Amino acid sequence: MPERRTEVYDVVINGASVAGCAAAILYARRGARVALLERRSGMSAHKVLCTHYIQASAYPVMAELGLAEALDGIGAVRNSADYWTKWGWIKPEAETGPGVLPHGYSVRRESLDPLLRRMAAETPGVDLKPGHTVNELIAEGDRVVGVAGTSAEGTFAVRAELVVGADGKDSTVARLAGAPAETADNNRFSYFAYFRGIPHPEGRRSARVYYLDPDNAYVMPNEDGVTVIAAVLSKARLDEFRDDIEGAYRNFVRSLPEGPDIDKAEMISKVIGTVNYPLISRRPSGSGYALIGDAALTSDPLSAVGCAWAMQSASWLVGATSDALLGNGELDTALTAYTERHAMETGAHHHLIADYAQARPFNEIEAFMFEAAARDSRLAQHFHTFGSRLMTLEDFMAPDVVAHAEKVNGWSLSEETLRSLAEGPPVAEAHTAGHGTTSAVAGTEGGAR
Ligand SMILES: Cc1cc2nc3c(=O)[nH]c(=O)nc-3n(C[C@H](O)[C@H](O)[C@H](O)COP(=O)(O)OP(=O)(O)OC[C@H]3O[C@@H](n4cnc5c(N)ncnc54)[C@H](O)[C@@H]3O)c2cc1C
Incomplete structure (x- = not known):
């Protein structure tokens, strides 16, 4: 040999x-x-x-690589997002207008x-x-x-x-x-498909992210007029998709509040997805x-x-x-x-x-922060910055932020939750298996996109 x-x-x-x-x-x-x-x-x-x-947290490295410029050159979307919650829409750009907050890009992997x-x-x-x-x-x-x-x-x-x-x-x-x-475990599964001809409200190209608690969906414009629409549901609903994946996907998207009109748009891909991730x-x-x-x-x-x-x-x-x-x-x-x-x-x-991936209902902190962000444009920006991974958990739940959110909501976090917040964010133990983090405030996931 x-x-x-x-x-x-x-x-x-x-x-x-x-x-x-x-x-x-x-x-x-x-x-x-x-x-x-x-x-x-x-x-x-x-x-x-x-x-x-692609979250805004990666912008500096995309710029260093020369990728940001190249993505602008092929028409990738400088991304932002609005978030639907049962308390109303969280609109991070309400005060600034489009194009001011830090952005990443939405661009198809084939590009x-x-x-x-x-x-x-x-x-x-x-x-x-x-x-x-x-x-x-x-x-x-x-x-x-x-x-x-x-x-x-x-x-x-x-x-x-x-x-x-x-x-x-x-x-x-x-x-x-x-x-x-x-x-x-990840207790949600997801299916998505690509569309042409989805109009975006007010002509803006923000993604729309739905926190349906515990199900989720997102509608995200990309380059070349193509929108990807994803359904991310609790595994408790897997049976609905068993016999007819496309039919169940379409029905779910049709049910979204102020959702995209997929029946007037052209679906240009199969429904793609994974049930165990x-x-x-x-x-x-x-x-x-x-x-x-x-x-x-x-x-x-x-x-x-x-x-x-x-x-x-x-x-x-x-x-x-x-x-x-x-x-x-x-x-x-x-x-x-x-x-x-x-x-x-x-x-x-x-x-x-990982805690939010359990597909459990919102916990107290999530309800508190989502409600406040839906009611207040400054908190909406704050929420989006955290979800863009540009902010630590400590800053996201800083005492002045919590105090402001209390005023906006007209209700306070419980003593027990406040105590757990005061104990501080998870401490990273870099030398253990994986990331080995422990948390006093599990479940403060917000602004995921
Ligand atoms: C349903 C779904 C939706 C997602 N949506 C988003 C999103 O909206 N935004 C986002 O940021 N992320 C998203 N992700 C995650 C994202 O796709 C991954 O985090 C990202 O691709 C990781 O990049 P990577 O380079 O680490 O790995 P990969 O992109 O997986 O690349 C690994 C590479 O290694 C090669 N390879 C593997 N084994 C070998 C081998 N033995 N020899 C040689 N080559 C090998 C593979 O061919 C591949 O090219 C999503 C993931 C899923 C499943």
Whole structure:
């Protein structure tokens, strides 16, 4: 049998989707030599199971990548959202008007993924290798020092200082490295479809997000006049979808208050969906390897944080490790710094998202904040900023905010809830399995999109 050829790089990244392409570009610009492996062979390959509302929290990294400019160039929608609640609409732009609040982008993955992959391939220092499937880690003692797998040419091996798993929810790198993981149930299922000809109220292109408690829906305009409409329901309603998925989906969308008129619009896709999507949180680094994007944290699709955190975690990793990779510092220390940053940025948010994914009715804090945000434009902005993941939980529930919301609502949180708030937000324990967060205020999920 011929000996397989081994190539050597500074970094090898497995997975050329949102997280992997972002990391490859950022590493290479800092001078690292990067192998970017992707099992799919076509440059136009894209993730189908995604509704691609990219939160504003990712704007700085999108700007750094040059992606924001490129997305403007292809007509991606600078996104914002209005939120339906039983207390009325939460309208974050009521005071500012459109285009003032921080924004991310809404752009179909069939546009985003090939664009990002092309940007990565064109970055000097990145060797994009489509059609390469990783199925083995190379180790020296306990340390991961490379990957191996198969391509159309046969087997291949790549050695590198650092192996990055950007290979999604079912990450091969994480599995082979035995990365500690925690999973949590997701008690909702979702179906979505694409439409042309959906008019948007007042000509604005804000998404409309429905908090039907416990069911949810969203109507999100994208580039090229295409709107994606998603139904995200409690699993208690799965039976309704058993015999006729499209019929049940259409009936649900028709039932939305002030909902889109899908009967006058053209549906341009099948109904796409998933009924089981558990949340997975893995420790984002170990000896010689790191995980980014969904490989590190697969949160609830309902909260629309996946693409933003994929790019942001790429940026956190590159920021923490690039000096060490280029010979200036200790890689293991840098990886620990990345793990801590990841937990600090995502831990409390993910904890609340996982709690809301139980599809239980609103808890007291949620009812309090949603009602107040529906009644007050300043609180509406505040709610949206938190949901855009631009604010910590501590700031979201700061004492002056709670006092203002009490005035607006005309009722107060219970003593017990106030006490739990005073105890503070969850503390990220970066060294435990997954994100290992504990919370005194479980269930303050708001402004998910
Ligand atoms: C129903 C649904 C709706 C969603 N809606 C939103 C939304 O509105 N907004 C949002 O921000 N997020 C949303 N998400 C989440 C979002 O899709 C993910 O968080 C995001 O795609 C993660 O990007 P990634 O690069 O980490 O992983 P992925 O996009 O999953 O990419 C992983 C890549 O690794 C490659 N790969 C895997 N294994 C191997 C291997 N062994 N060898 C080589 N290559 C490999 C894959 O081919 C793929 O290209 C949604 C998810 C779902 C399920």
